[in-house]
Amino acid sequence: xxxxxTYQLSEATAARFAREVAKYPADQKQSAVMACLxxxxxxxxxxxxxxxxxxxxxxxxxxxxxxxxxxxxxMYNQRKLGQFKLNVCTNLPCQLRDGQKALNHLxxxxxxxxGGTTVDGLFTVQKSECLxxxxxxxxxxxxxxxxxSFMSPQRLDELVDALKAHAxxxxxxxxxxxx
Ligand code: FES
Numbered sequence: 001x002x003x004x005x006t007y008q009l010s011e012a013t014a015a016r017f018a019r020e021v022a023k024y025p026a027d028q029k030q031s032a033v034m035a036c037l038x039x040x041x042x043x044x045x046x047x048x049x050x051x052x053x054x055x056x057x058x059x060x061x062x063x064x065x066x067x068x069x070x071x072x073x074x075m076y077n078q079r080k081l082g083q084f085k086l087n088v089c090t091n092l093p094c095q096l097r098d099g100q101k102a103l104n105h106l107x108x109x110x111x112x113x114x115g116g117t118t119v120d121g122l123f124t125v126q127k128s129e130c131l132x133x134x135x136x137x138x139x140x141x142x143x144x145x146x147x148x149s150f151m152s153p154q155r156l157d158e159l160v161d162a163l164k165a166h167a168x169x170x171x172x173x174x175x176x177x178x179x
Contacts, residue, residue: 007050030061046077075144082117087128087141094137102138
């Protein structure tokens with residue numbers, strides 16, 4: 001049986017939380033919840049249940065309200081992912097223009113099921129909801145930041161090769177890129 005994950009709020013993290021809370025009126029510090037979740041994800045690479053509980057306690061809000069935020073926004077990772085999170089849109093407009101094919105191509109190339117992470121820990125491939133760029137389909141998002149459009153099999157291959165090369169050349173920067 002695995003031990004439940006624990007999370008200890010460090011002084012440095014608490015200081016970062018405090019800077020976010022200071023942006024809001026004193027009686028509305030819960031408004032900093034998304035920023036606090038992002039800070040934890042930067043530090044851990046994901047948002048653990050224990051860290052959500054710590055944020056709830058810090059902001060004086062019910063834990064369930066923090067869980068609701070984490071589960072609503074797919075930029076929050078609820079489990080450990082690869083260094084590169086590849087989210088491919090498979091909503092209907094993209095489905096009509098090879099979105100599913102792009103997802104399948106990536107999964108085949110990297111040898112993972114949808115939602116899976118490569119054994120070297122480099123890539124996690126996931127489907128995503130509409131990314132707001134339907135006309136550019138197939139579209140995908142890398143690490144919640146970099147939008148990639150018109151992802152033909154050739155462009156997908158080039159992207160994967162470029163990310164592998166980047167990770168090999170800059171292992172520390174690649175780790176930071178996940179966050
Ligand atoms: S449906 Fe894919 S970006 Fe809108």
